[in-house]
Amino acid sequence: MSTWRRVTRTARRTALQAVPSVLAILALNFLLLQLAPGDAADVMAAQTGSPTAQTVLELRSRFGLDAPLLDRLAAYLDNLAHFSLGMSPRFNVSVLSLIGERLPGTLALMLTALGIALVVGIALGAVMARFAGRPLDRAISVISLCCYSIPGFWIGLMLVVVFSVKLDWLPSGGMHSVGIEESGLAALLDMARHMVLPAASLSLFFVAIYARLTRAAMLEAQEQDFARTARAKGLSPSAVAIRHVLRNALIPVTTMAGVHVGALLGGSVVVETVFSWPGLGRLAFESMMNRDFNVLLGILFLSSLLVIVANAGVDILHSWLDPRIEDVG
Amino acid sequence: MALLDVHDLTVAFPSVTAVAGLSFSVHESETLALVGESGSGKSLTALALMGLVPRPGRVSGAVHFGGQDLLALPEARMRQLRGRDIAMIFQEPMTSLNPVLTIGRQIAETLRLHEGLSARAARLRAIELLDLVRIADPGRQVDSHAHRLSGGMRQRVMIAMAIACNPRVLIADEPTTALDVTIQAQVLDLLDRLRRDLGMALILITHDLGVVGQWADRVVVMYAGRKVEEADPIGLLRRPLHPYSRGLLGASPRLQARAHYRLGRLAEIPGSMASALGQAGCPFAPRCDVRQDKCDSVAPALREMGEARLVACPVAA
Known part of the structure; x- marks a missing residue:
């Protein structure tokens, strides 16, 4: 079977499998949030300073929060069927426009972090495997263990202290410089400068994971018979490592990368808060504090979609990387 | 005059001497x-x-081939001989081929490395070699992956790969x-x-x-x-x-x-x-x-x- 046919077949199958998952996720998200104490009306009433029971009830009925649970679920699903995520009681704008405003920032941050994690992690893992057991391997191993165990927000804070406060090389937060109107390449560069620290603190953990994973997978693959065959051809060690060993070792690494998209989104909540990055993570945090459930549901829905799309992407990537897949599916 | 003359070959590991003073010629x-x-x-x-004894094995003795002692050759020089003048096929055809590359690419790889063929020429030669080892429909099989082939066919592919550069x-x-x-x-x-x-x-x-x-x-x-x-x-x-x-x-x-x-x-x-x-x-x-x-x-x-x-x-x- 040609590579193209294999890939399209996998794509079709994954898309069909995604539909029931999305529906189940929607219903579960909605019902689980109802378990949290309080709602938007409570928070808003509290913020008026002198709430009465009457105010709370009025607010609740205005936002339709007093209807029975299943009616609200039905209304929510009905909204969704019409491509609407509802309104935010807090900001009085549609959830879709709120998310649309924040999504690009988060996507840019996440994709950059994932890209850094994969490229740097795989490269470090390959170096570690090449020098397995020697001082270089040990050194990287210790560093990656540190990156693996230090929480992202702490790394973020330390990066700010060193690179923004002490050295003054990079901005400590935000996505663009304030008060400067730039366009085109200059704006992009400005954003890139702002992204260095948050992307670094978000990706370090994953760099460590991919480095260790790549190392283990490569050490395993280079003991396989096909690696010996490649050496018997007269290939140089680096040609054996890159063309034969790494290609096989990438399969488990890409699997993990798909799983990690969800974790990256979780991590971006913390990192965006530390670096005041205007993204979905911060929006999620704020709507949680405000009990702005429509917004939160919208973000959860979107993040589940992201995870599903990422996993589908990994499946498709696998069907390209590993020709044996076709016989399993 | 022997083509390959092995003299007093010894392969020693820390715990065992696996080959002890072996001599023969071909x-x-x-x-x-x-x-x-x-x-x-x-x-x-x-x-x-x-020259592929795994670590920590130590090889001594002499292997004379084409006027030189293979055991004394630097690794870079040995790499040029390996796969071109001396080739090897292994016991396990099921696992000796790379699962993620087409067999054509694996055969072509040897040709491109040692004979400097272009990708296109190496592919054509790979098809010829598959034909030579009696693989049916080589023009189609050249794009197959190993897992689609039977054990016997895989071993034929290994042979095609090994003889690609007419080894001695x-x-x-x-x-x-x-x-x-x-x-x-x-x-x-x-x-x-x-x-x-x-x-x-x-x-x-x-x-x-x-x-x-x-x-x-x-x-x-x-x-x-x-x-x-x-x-x-x-x-x-x-x-x-x-x-x-x-x-x-x-x-x-x-x-x-x-x-x-x-x-x-x-x-x-x-x-x-x-x-x-x-x-x-x-x-x-x-x-x-x-x-x-x-x-x-x-x-x-x-x-x-x-x-x-x-x-x-x-x-x-």
């Missing part, structure tokens, strides 16, 4: 069989010739052990035909004396990393001189006299090779049925017994 267009049970050092001998020596390490009996003969016939057509020397590693009788020109019997007997196959099968060769023959189902079947079982050589490691005298002494007292202390030297016949046993006659 001539152009000749098939030399290395015979012995598992652990006799056959495969490590092959890897030593390729081909080492086949138990090439048919993992295959069905019916496929075995096909693969060995193919190897034999290629040996004749390409004029290459074939070092055939096997534990199967049936293979030896049919395909080898000369046989070296190995035990515990040493050569215990060297003979022409007919002579060896008719009248094995070393007690170990006799034992091997007795344990071989196809060649033995019917008496063994009548008795309902094959003869076995009692004991195991593990007992031979690191002892002073003849390595086979603990399992030998004609053992004498001196066998425990003196390692027997190879003696000439007639034309082109060597045996390392003082008792043999």
Whole structure:
């Protein structure tokens, strides 16, 4: 079977499998949030300073929060069927426009972090495997263990202290410089400068994971018979490592990368808060504090979609990387 | 003048000496069989010739090939010979091919490396080679991955890969052990035909004396990393001189006299090779049925017994 046919077949199958998952996720998200104490009306009433029971009830009925649970679920699903995520009681704008405003920032941050994690992690893992057991391997191993165990927000804070406060090389937060109107390449560069620290603190953990994973997978693959065959051809060690060993070792690494998209989104909540990055993570945090459930549901829905799309992407990537897949599916 | 001359080859690991002072030579267009049970050092001998002994193994002695000692060559120079002048196929065709690359690319890789062919030319040559090893529809199979092929076909692909650059020596390490009996003969016939057509020397590693009788020109019997007997196959099968060769023959189902079947079982050589490691005298002494007292202390030297016949046993006659 040609590579193209294999890939399209996998794509079709994954898309069909995604539909029931999305529906189940929607219903579960909605019902689980109802378990949290309080709602938007409570928070808003509290913020008026002198709430009465009457105010709370009025607010609740205005936002339709007093209807029975299943009616609200039905209304929510009905909204969704019409491509609407509802309104935010807090900001009085549609959830879709709120998310649309924040999504690009988060996507840019996440994709950059994932890209850094994969490229740097795989490269470090390959170096570690090449020098397995020697001082270089040990050194990287210790560093990656540190990156693996230090929480992202702490790394973020330390990066700010060193690179923004002490050295003054990079901005400590935000996505663009304030008060400067730039366009085109200059704006992009400005954003890139702002992204260095948050992307670094978000990706370090994953760099460590991919480095260790790549190392283990490569050490395993280079003991396989096909690696010996490649050496018997007269290939140089680096040609054996890159063309034969790494290609096989990438399969488990890409699997993990798909799983990690969800974790990256979780991590971006913390990192965006530390670096005041205007993204979905911060929006999620704020709507949680405000009990702005429509917004939160919208973000959860979107993040589940992201995870599903990422996993589908990994499946498709696998069907390209590993020709044996076709016989399993 | 021998094409490949192995002299006093020793492969030592920290805990065991796997090959001890092995000498043999192979001539152009000749098939030399290395015979012995598992652990006799056959495969490590092959890897030593390729310069691929895994760490921490240490190789000493000399392997003369084309006027140079392969063991003394720097690794970069050895890489140029490996796969071009000396090629090897392995026992496990199921796992010896890379699962994620097409077989065409794996064959082409050797050609591009050693002959500097373009991608297109290497692909065309790969199709020719697949045809040469009798793979049906090579133009289509060239884009297949290994998992779509049967064991016999995979071994043919391995052979195509190994002969891609017309090597002068081909080492086949138990090439048919993992295959069905019916496929075995096909693969060995193919190897034999290629040996004749390409004029290459074939070092055939096997534990199967049936293979030896049919395909080898000369046989070296190995035990515990040493050569215990060297003979022409007919002579060896008719009248094995070393007690170990006799034992091997007795344990071989196809060649033995019917008496063994009548008795309902094959003869076995009692004991195991593990007992031979690191002892002073003849390595086979603990399992030998004609053992004498001196066998425990003196390692027997190879003696000439007639034309082109060597045996390392003082008792043999």
